[in-house]
Amino acid sequence: MKPGRKRRSSQLNPLDEMAPIVRLWVLRLLVSLGAMHKFVEHDFFADDDLARVLRLESFTAQESFDRKAVFLRLRQQLKECSLNSNEVSVSPQIMANIGRLSGLVGLSPTEQRILEFIVLIHTDRYLENAGDLLQILNGAVLTRVLSKVLDISEAEIRIATSSHGTLARSGLVSFENGGSGYLKNQMQLISPGFANCIVSSDTDPISLLKDIVRPAKAATLAMEDYPHIETSLDLLQPYLKQSLDIGRRGVNVLLYGKPGTGKSELARLLAPVLASELFEITSENCAGDSVSGEDRLRAYRAAQGLFDKRRVMLLFDEIEDVFNDGAWGFGLKSTAQKRKAWINRMLEENQVPTIWLSNNIEGMDQAFLRRFDFVIELPIPPRKQRERIVREICKDMLGEKTIARIADSASIAPALVTRTASVITALKTQRSDINADTAFESIISATLVAQGHAPIRRRDPSRLPETYDPAFINADADLMAMASEMKKVRSGRLCLYGPPGTGKTAYGRWLAMQLDVPIHIKRASDLISMWVGESEKNIANAFREAENDGALLLIDEVDSFLQDRRGARASWEVSQVNEMLIQMESFAGVFIASTNLIEGLDQAALRRFDLKIKLGFLKAAQAWLLLEKTCASLGLPDPAPSLQLAFSRLDRLTPGDFALVVRQHQFRPLTSPDRFVAALANEVALKEGSKARIGFMQ
8 A cells, every 4th residue: 555545444354244235236336337446546455345345355465466457356256246136135124124115105116226225325334435436426427326236227217316206205315416425425315314224123114214203292281271272273173183084285284482382282282182193303313413404304205205194293393494594684595495396385285284383483484374274373371371381280399379470470481380390300309308489480580581581570560559549549530430330341441641650550450450350561671672673563462462361451651652653753663653553453451551751642542542541649638548548557656637737748749659668668667657758758859840858857
């Protein structure tokens, strides 16, 4: 061997033998296709192992390397092997497995022979090494190679390896048909483990695809966990049943929503309800390596052929790998867009009903979306449903107050609860003294914050103080009578306006209690986004979530969205107002908008409110009654009548001022009504236009 030349070599067992069919194919590669000219260099073999199993090692022991003699020996070996070429074949295991596979997808004899060769070149190092000595430049060369090796006409090979052939259409084999490269790499199998499964032992055809198609797991939720999409399910289930019964083609369902909302669980639930098997196109192979979108599509295509005669549905999760993997905004196409015609045809003609799952469909081409029979969003379940799910998953793990606090979070997805519960269960095996409630809230809060949501709140922000009474609101309407009428119609659009602290939000909470419905409170910071169009989506989502939850929706600081469009400087300012108006009109429940600044609100928006109610500063009589009630709740003496005159000078008192001083009392105890009034005076003195002085009665 010449210095500086790399010789292909490995530790070879002297007893290693080449299978007869492999020997025949190797010799055809070397002799018939001319690879021996690279195999036999001027004075050495390019592959010592291959030379040894071809019984050519004696040539290296001679004083001079006779290249022509080696060529002669190889030709003689090919001639001898060709005499009984009709009697050699692949192993019984390979033949049986490919035969069973052929029964499912309908491979022709030529396609079976090609698949046998491809399987062996992926599993036999001698055949692979011999193939590496060739350089495949294009599809025509590949056709010629397969024709020579398998002794089949080029016309038959060309048909069998075309994009219309069963091997390619089924996704079992991908023919590169272009670019230079090793022979093996021009014929890629559906998965890394496919060839090894074929050669190892007799096996079920389904297990041949275990790297990429697997039976779906059993569901852990129940249909009762999906009442919030009951209308959609009432239509979807009979449609899928009838499609499975008659073998309808082109049946595709898209479920989308935030991670953890139960999309996979729903698909797993539907299968037994419809008396169907469910197989999942996996996103990682048996080795734990991720599978590309291209390979997942090939797996899906193969599964269509494998399951065509069975009552089966397919589950394709994380479809972003295929539909959203292009660089949006940079002009790069996704895997699906590069094969748009094929994807469209597949969605219209696929044999096996498929449920596709996505966390985000914003990047999906509209041409794909309109080809799904059903497009169903799975939102976060409503509060009552969240509480039921938490209770069911956690069972006796958590206390009632903890369950209630967790259910209060509108960002809690079922999958997050399930995962956290499993973590707590594991922790308790190591630490029996662990406080499950505290640990659960800590773990789940950390995840929520990482996702951009608020943590679990230890204090219920919607809880009203014990002293709350609508009588302590100075409104230009009878709030008690309005609530009574609202109970009957359970619908309405109210605009509450007035100075801060006058009780706008608190009244919304009280009204929700009277109606016995949850309350969803959204502030400007919850809805406004720096991204164009995102604020409109947040507004729409707020109304949709409230409707799904049967909740009263209160949007605070609504002036941030409803500024008069005549003064708009940007198109997005107009679109935000338009979106708010559309959602207000279509919302079937009770909607309350609160603002400190009613001046400048859009006139069209004002006309859409059923009532516009002004909440002002407390009247003197209201303020005194509230002082008496608050002092009683804090265990302070009744305010002395002599205090009433000085107290009446506080001209801008609000219920919010009382609530603030009560909070101060928790860490700076107030020992008398006089001290309480002094604290109120200090708060009032800070207000614009107030006549009170800081330090009043201190």
